[in-house]
Amino acid sequence: MTDNTDNQFTNPNILPTGTPQGQSTLQNPEGVAEETTHFGYQTVKKSEKQAKVAEVFSSVARKYDVMNDLMSFGIHRLWKRYAISLTGVRSGQRVLDIAGGTGDLAKVFSREVGRSGRVVLSDINEAMLEVGRTRLINAGCNNVDFVLANAETLEPFADNSFDLVTISFGLRNVTDKDKALLAMHRVLKPGGRLLVLEFSKPVFEPLSKAYDLYSFTALPLMGKLVANDAESYQYLAESIRMHPDQQTLKAMMENAGFVNCDYHNLTGGIVAVHRGFKAHS
Numbered sequence: 001m002t003d004n005t006d007n008q009f010t011n012p013n014i015l016p017t018g019t020p021q022g023q024s025t026l027q028n029p030e031g032v033a034e035e036t037t038h039f040g041y042q043t044v045k046k047s048e049k050q051a052k053v054a055e056v057f058s059s060v061a062r063k064y065d066v067m068n069d070l071m072s073f074g075i076h077r078l079w080k081r082y083a084i085s086l087t088g089v090r091s092g093q094r095v096l097d098i099a100g101g102t103g104d105l106a107k108v109f110s111r112e113v114g115r116s117g118r119v120v121l122s123d124i125n126e127a128m129l130e131v132g133r134t135r136l137i138n139a140g141c142n143n144v145d146f147v148l149a150n151a152e153t154l155e156p157f158a159d160n161s162f163d164l165v166t167i168s169f170g171l172r173n174v175t176d177k178d179k180a181l182l183a184m185h186r187v188l189k190p191g192g193r194l195l196v197l198e199f200s201k202p203v204f205e206p207l208s209k210a211y212d213l214y215s216f217t218a219l220p221l222m223g224k225l226v227a228n229d230a231e232s233y234q235y236l237a238e239s240i241r242m243h244p245d246q247q248t249l250k251a252m253m254e255n256a257g258f259v260n261c262d263y264h265n266l267t268g269g270i271v272a273v274h275r276g277f278k279a280h281s
């Protein structure tokens with residue numbers, strides 16, 4: 001699926017961290033310079049990344065849940081449970097789960113907000129959203145809406161309309177993360193809370209080395225064997241390395257207007273949960 005001939009970085013140990021947004025330009029067919037960004041380790045035009053990410057998730061949608069369990073040995077469930085414990089979600093609230101995919105978080109929120117609350121499971125990808133919709137409807141979640149939306153704009157959603165916004169393992173796939181954080185801030189009510197659960201930078205060097213080895217060998221192999229798609233899982237490993245580290249993401253949240261931002265490292269920083277609030281006006 002991906003063409004790695006454009007791969008600038010072949011050694012994961014020498015990767016720059018915290019460089020999520022492209023700084024250079026490439027020419028489009030009309031010879032006009034276009035800003036670039038990262039798609040895994042490839043440098044691509046900003047206008048192309050979204051379609052490439054869509055290809056990945058359309059390809060893996062049906063095997064997404066089983067692959068998550070296999071790749072993380074089920075630990076992603078604990079990461080999600082911990083993130084949910086930081087949301088402070090309560091009965092009657094309005095919750096937006098962005099890039100919600102197959103609905104792991106939305107399913108829990110549906111129970112927590114109860115009949116007087118409302119949950120929106122939103123994703124840019126129809127295939128992922130369809131798996132989530134089927135799963136939640138089968139589970140009897142009747143207070144959930146399913147909305148196709150790009151995290152960069154959150155166009156379908158009004159300003160100041162949610163008590164809680166979450167994005168779990170979604171932000172690293174978004175082309176313009178600063179724009180997405182601004183959109184999340186816009187749709188939150190004053191006093192509302194944002195939770196970002198995402199892969200991050202391991203804090204112990206030995207763990208980092210073992211993790212690199214696992215990510216760049218076992219993940220593509222599992223992807224090949226289980227989902228018949230090694231390249232999407234190679235992208236997963238690469239996109240994790242290109243995602244901003246803990247401090248960088250915290251600063252990006254503050255730049256977008258969030259206050260009282262903090263983060264919690266999980267599994268030695270392999271994953272981090274960032275939390276921020278929209279100030280009371």
Ligand code: SAM
Pocket residue numbers: 053057098099100101102103104122123124125128149150151152167168169170173174175
């Ligand atoms: N949140 C789910 C979870 O934690 O299991 C799914 C995470 S999955 C790794 C990433 C999701 O991000 C995919 O469903 C993908 O379609 C979605 N996504 C990628 N780019 C997006 C964008 N720009 N806006 C909204 N969703 C996006």
